[in-house]
Amino acid sequence: MHTNFTDTSYHIVFGCDDNYVKYAAVTMQSIIENLSPAMFKDGDSPQPQAHTKSLATSEINTSKYPNVPITFHLLHDTLQKETKHKLQALETALNAIYPCTITFHPLSQEEFKNLTPWGEAGANWAAYFRLKIGDMLDSHIARCVYLxxxxxxxEDIRELFMIDINDKAIGASRNLYTEGIDIIRDDLVDAQEYCNSGMLLIDLAKWRTKSFEDIQTFTYTQLPDQDFINFIFKGEIYLLPFKWNFVWSHPSRLDFDAKEPYEKNHQIVIPCMNYSRKEFQDALKNPVIVHFAGGYKPWEKVNFAKKGKPIFHKNPYNKHWWRVAKRNVFYPQILLHYLKCSVNTTLSEYTKAYIPALYPFLRKLKHFLKG
Structure with missing residues (x-):
């Protein structure tokens, strides 16, 4: 069921620092390049594999979605001048396809420094920036999407804005895993209602009724902001299909029948009780939003083996992400980071597996070279 969309722009929010903004830029590009054809300006979409085509200006208003711009909101800190220049170049490039702007909202991680740092690729506190959405966005905005x-x-993200969330505060998809999450174990949140906070469809009026400052005394720090959001919005989250926040895991690490995690072939296998095998496969075939959580980020390399020969898995949408990244102004930086990460991880993990006596020396050398 669709809801009445009243905003004059589609508002999409990211939270990041200078290290991660290049990946937000790729997400922005994927959003613009996957809008339905009738909304494009004159000229072809730059996405070679897209199903878009050149349309006359008179055809632009034929979309089933409101013909309004997209506003990307960056809740950020430590953005360098060069980074802002690249973001301005990105805005110009994307605006040539579809009307959009990138708006900067400076914040500081210092506000959250007494909380648990969070981040798969290096601990920081930027993940907490999503809690400031209500403060940073204008009061007249009715809803936004956080990514x-x-x-x-x-696919066309504007469909997400049209979804009726039945007077709930948030629309979100259930987390792939619930095993071992303390806030669920203690019965403060139901496992079948525990959602991943990486994609949130937010009713801002309802969002602003909560006291987000309470996170400073929140005692559950396992998945800090995600646990907190699930706790304060208990009973107020509309469950969206898995395709709206599809988190993939390699089949060798996923068990739809198990009740407890176990080790198999030197990997930890985790039970999936929130989705059936069919739901997982259906979302895998036709996802709208792919979320590279859980060690499967395209720009990283993670060894999943507990011992023995290293095991490196790649998300099935890894190549698709790189195709989009290659057209992005941040591509040289992204590629350089990946090459460094790939070489370091491969050398380190194979040394640890086959020449363990040399591994401590390599670690010391790595820290020395970092300064």
Whole structure:
């Protein structure tokens, strides 16, 4: 069921620092390049594999979605001048396809420094920036979508804004895993209602009724902002299908029948009780939003083996993400980071597996070279 959309722009929010903004840029590009054809300006979409075509200006208003611009909101800190220049170049490039702007909202991680740092690729506190959405966005905005930066959008995201969330505060998809999450174990949140906070469809009026400052005394720090959001919005989250926040895991690490995690072939296998095998496969075939959580980020390399020969898995949408990244102004930086990460991880993990006596020396050398 669709809701009445009243905003004059589609508002999409990211939270990041200078290290992660390049990945948010790829997400923005994937959003613009996957809008339905009738909304494009004159000229072809730059996405070679897209199903778009050149349309006359008179055809632009034929979309089933409101013909309004997209506003990307960056809740950020430590953005360098060069980074802002690249973001301005990105805005110009994307605006040539579809009307959009990138708006900067400076914040400081210092506000959250007494909380648990969070981040798969290095601990920081930027994940907490999503809690400031109500403060940073104008009061006249009715709804927005929050996205993590490790996301690829494959379909028209405007459909998400049209979804009726039945007077709830948030629309979100259930988390892939619930095993071992303390706030669920203690019965403060129901496992079947525990959602991933990497994609949130937010009713801002209802969002602003909560006291987000309470996170400073929140005692559950396992998945800090995600646990907190699930706790304060208990009973107020509309469950969206898995395709709106599809988190993939390699089949060798996923068990739809198990009740407890176990080790198999040197990997930890985790039970999936929130989705059936069919739901997982259906979302895998036709995702709208792919979320590269859980060690599967395209720009990283993670060894999943507990011992023995290293095991490196790649998300099935990894190549698709790189195709989009290659057209992005941040591509040289992204590629350089990946090459460094790939070489370091491969050398380190194979040394640890086959020449363990040399591994401590390599670690010391790595820290020495970092200064």
């Amino acid at each position: 993590d930066t490790d996301i690829l959008v494959l």
